[in-house]
Structures are given as C-alpha cells and as structure tokens.
Amino acid sequence: MIKPLQKLRLQGFNNLTKSLSFNIYDICYARTKEERQEYIDYIDEVYNAARLTQILTDVADIIGANVLNIASQDYEPQGASVTILISEEPVLTEEPRNPQAPGPLPETLLAHLDKSHITVHTYPESHPDSGISTFRADIDVSTCGKISPLRALNFLIHSFDSDIVIIDYRVRGFTRDVKGKKHYIDHKISSIQNFIARDTTDRYHAIDVNVYQENIFHTKLLLKDFDLDNYLFGTAREDLKPAEKEMVKKRLRREMLEIYYGKNMSHTI
Template sequence: MKGTPDQRVTLHGFNNLTKTLSYNMYDICFTRSKEEREAYIAYIDEQYNADRLTAILKQVADMIGAHVLNISKQDYVPQGASVTMLVSEGPVVEVPTESYEESPGPLPEAVVLALDKSHITVHTYPEFHPDEGISTFRADIDVSTCGEISPLKTLNFLIHSFDTDIMTIDYRVRGFTRDISGHKLFIDHEISSIQNYIPDEIKSLYDMIDVNVYQENIFHTKCKLKKFDLNNYLFGYTKERLAPPEAEEITERVRMEMDEIYYGKNMYD
C-alpha cells in the first residue's frame, strides 16, 4: 500500500492526497497590572507582527518547494495578526529519499521538494484574564499540501521559530490517490506518531500525550514544558522582587493556566 524510499508505488496521474499540519503554540505570562499587560501585548505584537510572520511562512514555503502566488497579511487593532499564503508547485531540485521516513525535518535549507496546490496560514491571538494576572499568546499555523511531501517536515522549523510553553499539533491525510491499477491509496507514508518528527532534544524538554485515530489517518500530539522557572513567566522583573507568598501564588496560577491549556479543561470545575 505504502511506498518506501527505495520502492515507491507508481501512481496513476498526480498524487491527490491532501496532508494538513496544524501547529498551535502558547506563550504564557503573568502580568500584575494593566500597564504590565499592555506592555506584554505590545511586545508580542511587535515580535510576531504580520511582517515577521510572513518571513516565517516564506521559509516554510521554501522548505516544501512552493512558489508563492499571493500573500495576504494584516496587523489587527488592538492586537493580533494574520497571514495567508497561496502557493503552487515550485522548482524541483531533487526529490529526497527521506520524504517517506518518520523523522524530524530540517531547519531552513535549499528548496528540494515539490507540490502542486497548497496554502499556508498563520493567525495570532493575544488575550488576557479579565482579572489581569494571566496573559497568553497563541499562534495557529496551518500548512496544507497536495502531492508527495508531508508538511510534517516543516514541524522542526516551526518549533524553533517560536518561544513555546504549550504546543498542540494535528496532522491529517485526506482524500485518496490511485496506483496504476486503479487501487485507492488513502495514505502514502508510514506514520505512528507526530512525536517522531520532533527532534530528541526538543522532546526531552516537554511532557507529551498522543491521541491518534489510525484508521482515519488522524494524529494529535500535545506538549507541555517540563521545567518550570517562574522568571520565564514574569514580564520586566524577576522573582527576586517578589515576597515568597506572592511568588508561590503566581506560580500556582501560571501552573494551573498551563495545565488547563494542556488538558483542555478548567481545572477548578
């Protein structure tokens, strides 16, 4: 059913499978006042404005060998940004033998892959708790490709492009293609877990959970940082400025926020 790097299935016409990677990242910060919260949101808006997000997506397009047809980008008021990139088949330098292997993809290099129709999008969502305290930043990136290459090969680069406390990653293969005898193929590569596309040095930093529906070609992985250092969640100051009871309270609130996002439920219910 599935090809290998040395023995691939001969298809009838173009590979019509659609492969979609959805990468969601969360950054969490404790902001004690309106001024701190506004400063944090302004910092995030500057760090991940539409121009920088466009640069990231252009590198993703290069990695999958895509030719950019159109870019639509927007910075929103009061905060947030979106970029949508329509791409088509790009120049083929080489079809790599590792495209079927379940292993982490590269960081940005030369264009080596090809696809036909595709799109890449990113949307950002800065937000904050109504009682001040917790502020969060979320970025959603979708990479959808048709053809031989899986967008999972861009995952390593995307992880390195953002400072991330929580990651949720979805991968799905839709549709079917046919071999030369007319037999339908609903997936053209082996995959047991999205984790196998994440480098070991990254996996060592996170707790990870898989929820996979193999018969439907649906794969889901969520990740939460293992190590907790309160200084990484304070904006403009360090924990040395806090009294021990306040530091303990902030730690509890930040940890609960991370757990609620990771497990997908309100912990106090």
C-alpha cells in the same frame, strides 16, 4: 536483507491532501494593568505580520514551494494574520520523501506541491484579574501531492518560544495507482513526535492520541522546566513576597495545565 521500496506508479497526480495544524501557547504573569498592556504590545511587535510572513516564507522554502501570493494584516487592538498561496516546484524523484525524521532548520527541499497554502493567526490576550497573559499562534500548512508539511514542523517549533504545543496532522482523500488500487496515505507515520528533534521532545511532556485507521494524528507537548523568572513580565522575582510567588506559580501552572488538558481545573491546583 531489506528489499528496496517498490516505485508506486500513479494514475495521474497524487491527490492526497496533507494538513498540519500547529498551535503554540506562550504564558506569562504581568502584575498590573499597564504591564499586561505592555506584554500585548510586545507580542504584537515581536510577532507582527512582517515577522510572521518571514517565518511562513521560510516554511515554504523548507517544503519546496513557490510563493504565489502573500496576504498579511496587523489588527487593532492586537493580533495579526498571514496567508500564503504556494505552488509546486520541480520534482527531484518520483518517490515520496517523508521519512519519520525531524525536518531541517532550515534546508531547502524540492518537492511536488499544488493548490496548497500556509496560514498563521495570532491571539494575544490577558486575564483582567489574575495577571495571567497568554499568546497563541495558530499555523496551518496544507499540501497536495507527495511531500508532507511535517517537514516544516521542526522549524516551526524552534521559531516560537512555546510553553505548550498542540499539533494535529491528517491525510485526506486518496490517490489511485495504475492498477486502480486506492492509496489513502503514501508515507509511514506512527507518531508526530518522530518528526521533531530529540533535544526538543526531551524538553516536553508529551501525549499522543492517534486514529491510525483514519490517518489522524494528534500530539500535545507541555514544557517540563518551570523557572518563575521566565514567566514574569515587567516584574522581578525579588519584587514578589514569598506568598505572592507561590500564588503566581499556582496561577501560571493552572493556566498551562488547563490549556494542555483542555478543561478548567480547581483553583487549589
């Protein structure tokens, strides 16, 4: 018989800070200088400050936060940033509710939050010679209190078309119970992957690097399927000669592997 979890009685507020850093990369091949600029313009339009604000507002809803303030900015020549200050909503239960399961897509939760924020920055760029263009979005969700920002991870992954996903999660500080004992984490976690839907993780190669004694968790995802048609911008597959197709495939795969492994690789790959 499984015993129910004992209620953790705290001395004051839950002072744990839980931080989720979520980076996505979208890779494409744009053949000409004009097509590369069109790709940058396209990304700037699809992921402008207004669209990003909506995504982050949905994240706030998922983790049960009140939006206090929104600062957003589109940049010239490219990129955008949004910062949202969030605060607590009413608490449904005294128990932390952070099961190792994917979060909603989306479904409103009520939870305890304070002194928290959500930010996003975008970085579209292109290689002047190889035709490779890369879009990166960096999202940070930081919460203080009972709920974990991992509840928003499933929604975030589905909000972007991602070839590569790099996720860092860390719990900082401690909270003290009424007996004076310090608690450095208040929910179970063995892998960030447990908070992502199975149909999503099945589409990616995954690597975990976790430092359990420091409450630091790291997961990288690389898309398994590679269909050249999904990576061409402004150019059709039939417009490429066989040798050029192979060259483009190698450049795209090398770009993805270099980002995934965090190092430059041989041009023979």
